[in-house]
Amino acid sequence: MFIMIGALILIVVKGTADIGGLGVLIERNMASGRFEAPNLDPTERHTIWAIFIGGGCFWMGKNAIHQMMIQRYLALPTFRDAQKALVCFTIGIILLLMTCFYNGLLIYATFYDCDPLTTGLAKAKDQLLPVLLMKPLTERSTRYIMRGTVLAFGIVAVVLVLVVEKLGTVLQLSMSLVPISLGPLLGLFLLGMLLPWVDSTSALGGAICGLFTMSYIVIRAQIAVAAKEMLIPAKPVSVEGCEYEFVLPPGYNTTATLPTQPIEKSIHHVSYLFYTFIGAVTTVLVGSITAAILRRQQPGKLDPLLLAPFVRKIYFPESIPRTTVTTHTFNKDDTELYIMLSVEYHASCLIHLTIGLHVKVALVVMIKSQEVVLSYLYNEPAG
Numbered sequence: 001m002f003i004m005i006g007a008l009i010l011i012v013v014k015g016t017a018d019i020g021g022l023g024v025l026i027e028r029n030m031a032s033g034r035f036e037a038p039n040l041d042p043t044e045r046h047t048i049w050a051i052f053i054g055g056g057c058f059w060m061g062k063n064a065i066h067q068m069m070i071q072r073y074l075a076l077p078t079f080r081d082a083q084k085a086l087v088c089f090t091i092g093i094i095l096l097l098m099t100c101f102y103n104g105l106l107i108y109a110t111f112y113d114c115d116p117l118t119t120g121l122a123k124a125k126d127q128l129l130p131v132l133l134m135k136p137l138t139e140r141s142t143r144y145i146m147r148g149t150v151l152a153f154g155i156v157a158v159v160l161v162l163v164v165e166k167l168g169t170v171l172q173l174s175m176s177l178v179p180i181s182l183g184p185l186l187g188l189f190l191l192g193m194l195l196p197w198v199d200s201t202s203a204l205g206g207a208i209c210g211l212f213t214m215s216y217i218v219i220r221a222q223i224a225v226a227a228k229e230m231l232i233p234a235k236p237v238s239v240e241g242c243e244y245e246f247v248l249p250p251g252y253n254t255t256a257t258l259p260t261q262p263i264e265k266s267i268h269h270v271s272y273l274f275y276t277f278i279g280a281v282t283t284v285l286v287g288s289i290t291a292a293i294l295r296r297q298q299p300g301k302l303d304p305l306l307l308a309p310f311v312r313k314i315y316f317p318e319s320i321p322r323t324t325v326t327t328h329t330f331n332k333d334d335t336e337l338y339i340m341l342s343v344e345y346h347a348s349c350l351i352h353l354t355i356g357l358h359v360k361v362a363l364v365v366m367i368k369s370q371e372v373v374l375s376y377l378y379n380e381p382a383g
Helices: 002-019 022-031 048-064 067-074 079-110 125-134 139-167 170-194 200-226 272-294 309-315 332-378
Strands: none
Touching: 002 022, 002 079, 002 125, 022 079, 048 067, 048 079, 048 170, 048 272, 067 079, 079 125, 170 200, 170 272, 200 272
């Protein structure tokens, strides 16, 4: 992990210095339209609102209600330690994502007049970063690095080929289908923690509606992408500054632009970053409306400890005892005592096992001896 983050930071520093500084990077990206003004259109693939609202809901679902994260929180000694771990994780993931975003701007600023994808130097977008790393290397160094990389990845590919061939499109589908359940699940937890008047039946109905809504949006969007009904506009690139020979792909036109005719958009055209947000909002709205109509829940009879602390103060200001609970706190003496008791326990188990083996051997010898004596007395062969 530290090696990966260190490598990304090194790429940022070295790449920025090679192109002439941060000002050059900003200038080249602004000239190509890669810095955009805030856009309120939810069907745009990436906007500032989609990242903050949609991405915020996604990460809230992953960090607040996901079973894996809950187990990690419970593994820490105190509630305060869990809060510190969450803050550190949030800061770390923000810095990591910002570094990745910056590397994307850096790649374009480096190849702004010679796009490797167009010239065929890179076959896919995930090869742009390796191409950026190999740019300052000599031909001999590049040859050795490429051979070593091919050998290493070839070995890994051969080892994993039996697994990969059975996966099919599982990875792609899993990345697309996660918000189908994550959004309604987040909405279900929000209903339980924030809205004390919502009963379990209404919450379940809201979650089912959210699940069906997200299933339609995600699956319909995947069908539209496969049928090329949803075209993702690409930013302009250039090959005018290339200093090596290449062959342009058939039909390539540097002046070609996307069709400007309006496209009829539907709900499945919404940005994928909003999927979790839509699923949670649908669940909360349907659950709240259903609970308001049925009126089955009596907030006064609800256990206050099931609600979020700030909601608890609003609905139950007098009924919550002010107690502090600390769970499984360990100090050095407790740890040493635990280790000592553990060693003694395993030692006693070993002693009991040894004694048991000796007793078993003694019983076997005794039985055999009795068989020999009886066979001698009755002149019969011993079993």
